[in-house]
Amino acid sequence: MPTIFTKIINGEIPCYKIAEDANFFAFLDINPNAKGHTLCIPKKEVDKIMDLEEEAYMGLMAFSRKIGKAIESAIDCKRVGITVIGLEVPHAHVHLIPLNEMAEATFQNKVKLNPEEFEAIAAKIRSKMV
Numbered sequence: 718m719p720t721i722f723t724k725i726i727n728g729e730i731p732c733y734k735i736a737e738d739a740n741f742f743a744f745l746d747i748n749p750n751a752k753g754h755t756l757c758i759p760k761k762e763v764d765k766i767m768d769l770e771e772e773a774y775m776g777l778m779a780f781s782r783k784i785g786k787a788i789e790s791a792i793d794c795k796r797v798g799i800t801v802i803g804l805e806v807p808h809a810h811v812h813l814i815p816l817n818e819m820a821e822a823t824f825q826n827k828v829k830l831n832p833e834e835f836e837a838i839a840a841k842i843r844s845k846m847v
Contacts, residue, residue: 720806721808722742722806722808726760733745733839736780736846738780739760743757744756747835751821753813754815755813757784758810759777761773763809765809766809766810777809781811785797788842793815793817796815796816799812
């Protein structure tokens with residue numbers, strides 16, 4: 718059964734897409750720790766990030782770096798944190814979280830945004846893609 722992320726990639730579930738290429742996909746987290754919290758995923762459905770083939774793992778990290786640089790340019794933050802937890806969805810994914818304080822990295826405090834705010838943030842990040 719496909720994961721929710723595979724359904725997002727396939728367009729079965731809507732998302733606030735940031736970018737995609739032949740192998741990877743980035744979109745805003747709908748339950749964000751901070752404005753601009755983005756998920757980067759491989760299009761190939763693999764449960765654990767350490768189970769990705771080395772080339773896919775390195776590709777995901779390079780793709781995530783590119784997205785992270787765009788987030789840094791678009792969102793007012795001290796830095797973009799990167800974390801891989803992977804317990805909530807059985808599909809490898811990287812969290813890119815704009816950080817101004819440590820609490821934003823704990824997954825305990827969430828930011829509520831309306832659809833217009835999500836779209837504005839996604840558009841701003843997309844505009845900074847190189």
